[in-house]
Amino acid sequence: MVNKRYLVRRLFLMVLSLFTVITVLFFLFRMVPGGPMAAITSPRMNEAARQAVIEQYGLNEPMWKQYLLYMVNVLQLDFGQSFYYGESVSSLVADRFLNTMSLMLTAFVISYTVGTYLGAQLGWLRGTTKERAGMLVVLLVRSTPVFWTGMIVLYLFSFQLDLFPLGGMRGFEASYTTNAEKFLSLDFLYHLVLPVFTLCTFYTGLPLLLMRNNLLEVLSEDYIDTARAKGLTDRRILLRHAARNAILPVVTAFAIAIGFAVGGQVLIETVYSWPGLGREMVKAALRSDYPLAQGAFVLLSIIVITMNFVADLTYSYLDPRVKLGGS
Amino acid sequence: MSGETAQPMDRRETEIEQGWRRFVQNLKRSAVEQGRIFMRSRMAVAGLLILVFYLLVAFVSPYVVPYEPYERVYTADGSWAKLQPPSAAHPLGTTEAAHDVLTQLLLGSRIAMFVGLLGAFMVAVIGTTVGVVAGYYGGWVDEVVMRVVDVLYGLPFIPFVIVLVTVLGASVWNIILGIALLYWLSTARVIRSEVLSLRERPYVEAARAAGASDFRIMSVHILPNVIPLSALYAAIAVGYSIVAQASIAFLGFGDPTIPSWGVMLQRAFVTQAFGTAWWWVIPPGLSITLVVTGAYLVGRGYEEVVNPQLQQGQ
Numbered sequence: 001m002v003n004k005r006y007l008v009r010r011l012f013l014m015v016l017s018l019f020t021v022i023t024v025l026f027f028l029f030r031m032v033p034g035g036p037m038a039a040i041t042s043p044r045m046n047e048a049a050r051q052a053v054i055e056q057y058g059l060n061e062p063m064w065k066q067y068l069l070y071m072v073n074v075l076q077l078d079f080g081q082s083f084y085y086g087e088s089v090s091s092l093v094a095d096r097f098l099n100t101m102s103l104m105l106t107a108f109v110i111s112y113t114v115g116t117y118l119g120a121q122l123g124w125l126r127g128t129t130k131e132r133a134g135m136l137v138v139l140l141v142r143s144t145p146v147f148w149t150g151m152i153v154l155y156l157f158s159f160q161l162d163l164f165p166l167g168g169m170r171g172f173e174a175s176y177t178t179n180a181e182k183f184l185s186l187d188f189l190y191h192l193v194l195p196v197f198t199l200c201t202f203y204t205g206l207p208l209l210l211m212r213n214n215l216l217e218v219l220s221e222d223y224i225d226t227a228r229a230k231g232l233t234d235r236r237i238l239l240r241h242a243a244r245n246a247i248l249p250v251v252t253a254f255a256i257a258i259g260f261a262v263g264g265q266v267l268i269e270t271v272y273s274w275p276g277l278g279r280e281m282v283k284a285a286l287r288s289d290y291p292l293a294q295g296a297f298v299l300l301s302i303i304v305i306t307m308n309f310v311a312d313l314t315y316s317y318l319d320p321r322v323k324l325g326g327s
Numbered sequence: 328m329s330g331e332t333a334q335p336m337d338r339r340e341t342e343i344e345q346g347w348r349r350f351v352q353n354l355k356r357s358a359v360e361q362g363r364i365f366m367r368s369r370m371a372v373a374g375l376l377i378l379v380f381y382l383l384v385a386f387v388s389p390y391v392v393p394y395e396p397y398e399r400v401y402t403a404d405g406s407w408a409k410l411q412p413p414s415a416a417h418p419l420g421t422t423e424a425a426h427d428v429l430t431q432l433l434l435g436s437r438i439a440m441f442v443g444l445l446g447a448f449m450v451a452v453i454g455t456t457v458g459v460v461a462g463y464y465g466g467w468v469d470e471v472v473m474r475v476v477d478v479l480y481g482l483p484f485i486p487f488v489i490v491l492v493t494v495l496g497a498s499v500w501n502i503i504l505g506i507a508l509l510y511w512l513s514t515a516r517v518i519r520s521e522v523l524s525l526r527e528r529p530y531v532e533a534a535r536a537a538g539a540s541d542f543r544i545m546s547v548h549i550l551p552n553v554i555p556l557s558a559l560y561a562a563i564a565v566g567y568s569i570v571a572q573a574s575i576a577f578l579g580f581g582d583p584t585i586p587s588w589g590v591m592l593q594r595a596f597v598t599q600a601f602g603t604a605w606w607w608v609i610p611p612g613l614s615i616t617l618v619v620t621g622a623y624l625v626g627r628g629y630e631e632v633v634n635p636q637l638q639q640g641q
Contacts, residue, residue, distance in 0.1 A: 013474065017481040024482075031494045143619035145570050147577050148592060148612035151601050159602035263483025267574055271596070281486055282578050285493045293493075297486050305481040 007313075014309050021301045026070055029290050030063070079295035084287050089295035093277065097299060099169060100265050100276035106192060107199035108258060115204040116250055119211025120243045124234075126216060142205035146264070150198045150271035157194060164194050167273035195272040206257055207250050214246035221245075252314050259307030262300055350547055361555075364632040371628020377621030378565075381614070385440040388433035396434050396586040399425045413606050420606035422591075423598045431586040432610045438499060438587040439569050439618060442506075446568025447622075449507040451561035454514025455553060461515070462522025463545050473519070476512050484509050485574060492580045499582060502572050510567060514560040518553050525549050555633035562626030566619035573615055588615055 054060050061069070073080065079089035118134075125131040157164045169191050218224065219242055227237045266278025273279075281296035283289075365371055394400065399407060400421055407425035411417055419428035461472040488505035495501045525531065526549065534544050575581055576589025579597075583590055588611035595601040601608045 013477055016474070017478045020478045021481050025490070028490055028494050139623065140616060140620055143566060143623060144616045145573055145577075145612065147574065147596075148608075148615065151592065151596060151608055152612070155601060155605065155608065263485045263487075264574075266485055266489075266578065270578060278486065282489060285489050286579065293490070297483075297490060300483045300486050301481050304483050308480055 010309060010312060014305055017305045018302065021305075022071070022074055022298055023067075025294055025297055026067055029294055030066075032288070032290065074298070079298070080291040082284070082289055082292040084284070084289040084292065089291050092280070092292060093295045093299050096275060096277040096280045096296070099274060100262075100269070100278065103192065103195055103268070103274055103276065104199070104258070104261060104265055107196045107203055108254065108261075110196065111200045111203035112207045112250065112254055114200070115207030116211045116243075116247060118204070119208040119250075120215055120238060120246070122208065123212040123215030123219070123242075123246075124238055126212075138205050138208055141201050144202070145267075146198065146202045147267040147271050149201055150195070150268055153194055153198050154271070165191055167191075167271070169275055195268050195274060198271075199268055203257070203261070206253060210250050210253055211243075211246060214249055215242055218242045218246045252311055255307050255311035255314055259304045259311065262303045262307070346547065350551075354551060357551075361629075361632045365628050368628040368631055370624050371631070374621040374624025374628060377617050378625060381436050381618050381621075382440055384433055385436045388436060392427075392430040392433050394427040394430045396431050397424075397426055398430075400427055401425070410600060410604050410607075412604075419610055420604065422594060422607055423600045423604070424594070428591075428607050428610065431591055432588070432614065434586045435588040435591060435611060436614065438572065438585060439615070442499060442503060442572040443565040443569040443618065443622065445503055446506040446510065446571070447561040447564040449503065450510045450514055450564040450568075451557045453507060454511035454560060455518050455550075455557040457511065458515040458518025459522050459545055459549055459553065462519040463526055463541070463549060465523070465526075469519070472515075476515055479509060479512055482509060484571065485578075488571070488575050489578065489580055492575065497580055497582050499572070499585070502575050502581075503568075505575075506564075506568050506571060510564055510571075514557065514564075517560065518556060521553050521556060522549055525552055555629070559626050559630050559633070562622050562629060565622035569615060569618055569622075573611075588612070 077090050079093070081087065082089050082092055085092060122131050122134050125134075154166065158166050169188065224237060224241060227241045232241075263278070265276055266282055268274065269276040269279035270282065277296050277300060281293050281300070284293035284296060400411075400417070401407060402411075409421065409425050410423055411421040413420045417427050417429065419432060421427060422431070457472055457476075461469045484505070487509060488502060491505050492498075492501050495504075531544060531548050534548050539547075572581070572587065573589035573592070576587055577593045577596070579593060581587060581590050581593065591611045592601075592608065595604065595607045
């Protein structure tokens with residue numbers, strides 16, 4: 001069970017992580033060549049407009065004052081205005097966040113379901129040529145850079161077979177009033193197929209390997225022999241006795257893997273022109289739209305840190321043998 | 328200082344020298360032994376062959392490539408030889424800017440192997456040092472180091488490297504810096520927990536009782552026991568580093584003047600030529616996959632050497 005002292009410590013660590021990340025970002029973005037000024041003022045601006053902009057962003061204040069101002073704003077979830085869109089960073093980032101999560105979570109749920117099933121099967125087949133071949137395929141697919149898989153998938157299904165759209169999240173004539181309408185429409189699902197498929201080729205590997213390894217361990221337990229002695233069918237032993245006990249670490253891995261995967265979403269989003277958080281951050285960095293890049297990065301970090309926290313807690317909750325942070 | 332006190336000092340030094348010599352001998356013997364077990368695994372040998380092949384390509388390519396990486400190729404009538412499918416003159420065809428694909432592919436192995444090996448080296452050295460120090464000293468040192476590791480875990484890797492490259496400029500060195508800053512975390516965690524149990528072993532206590540310094544205990548008695556683990560993580564880091572570099576280059580933050588597999592894929596993507604020019608897209612991606620698989624196989628093969636339980640499983 002989760003003990004309280006551990007929970008409090010872990011929460012404190014989470015806040016410390018966030019604080020550090022935000023601080024590091026503040027200083028990194030002020031080291032940008034030409035400073036943040038270079039991006040927001042153009043030579044065509046007259047002096048008054050220039051001053052107004054400097055005033056607005058507090059760029060004439062000393063560094064420590066800028067930092068304080070920045071921290072206060074961040075606490076209020078105010079990351080300023082995007083130079084490029086002229087909208088508030090918070091609302092932009094929240095919108096992109098939904099897009100990123102809709103793609104990533106769909107892929108994760110499918111991958112973990114398929115991966116757990118295939119992993120159990122492979123574990124059961126252990127030692128056979130089939131299992132070796134399966135493992136080699138998993139290994140190769142996991143070594144493939146996901147953006148390249150995406151390009152190959154696009155080449156086959158969009159360019160050559162013309163079955164699916166080249167990218168983006170919606171067709172030309174689609175328009176929605178609410179988010180629910182947007183994410184539940186057929187048009188959205190149609191755009192979702194290829195990126196989800198691509199991500200699944202990569203994400204299925206981890207749950208598959210975990211499940212296989214756990215199953216191998218579980219299969220050597222005494223109660224499996226007992227089940228066998230009772231004359232149960234293989235299928236029943238695998239599903240009711242072995243797989244159930246082997247699945248725990250896969251559940252924890254789900255949370256950890258989301259944390260790790262968030263940063264990498266930018267690749268799939270770029271290949272499929274998916275209007276997600278990562279792609280927005282890359283575009284912002286290329287356009288020197290620093291407030292937006294910063295806001296997107298902070299949100300990505302928040303997701304990572306939160307998922308790590310959730311993973312630690314699930315771990316200790318699901319497996320009481322794990323004692324964290326002492327007794 | 329008088330002669331009587333200098334005498335025992337000298338003797339102690341020769342003892343230490345002997346100790347070091349024995350240490351090196353043991354290391355050599357176990358390396359030979361481990362090599363033998365390693366070669367028994369067919370998968371591991373296959374992985375090693377892939378790595379050696381690409382390493383050779385990396386060394387030889389500058390002397391054998393028929394074109395400059397960014398040399399424009401012309402057709403007979405003097406126009407650019409754009410997006411030519413594979414032919415005798417260009418076995419892997421040409422790009423949209425009329426560059427020879429094979430030349431770029433061969434030269435691209437240089438950056439990949441460089442980043443892969445240097446990245447892995449950094450990961451192993453930093454991760455091992457931090458892990459050994461934190462695990463050995465324990466107490467507040469351990470606490471501080473492990474909290475730093477926890478905090479760094481909160482930085483998403485690719486976005487972080489993008490920020491680094493935005494700030495410091497697009498160069499391979501900055502990508503390696505990113506790898507060195509963020510990829511040692513799991514290595515350090517694993518090594519540390521290993522050291523936590525190693526330092527309680529009787530021979531460590533014996534060494535301490537004999538008056539060995541902390542540094543000596545860490546380097547002679549503890550380090551050799553964790554080197555197999557660091558080597559495993561280093562092998563896996565080769566793959567990670569290569570994919571990381573290719574990914575960053577694919578997103579447009581690589582150095583476009585140096586041919587690399589990531590830059591090739593990025594050009595094929597942004598020009599949308601990948602919809603037709605399969606000869607431009609498949610070779611670099613396949614090369615990345617092969618090298619990463621090779622490194623992983625080597626790592627797994629070595630793990631079998633270190634962990635006899637896995638050998639029985641075969």
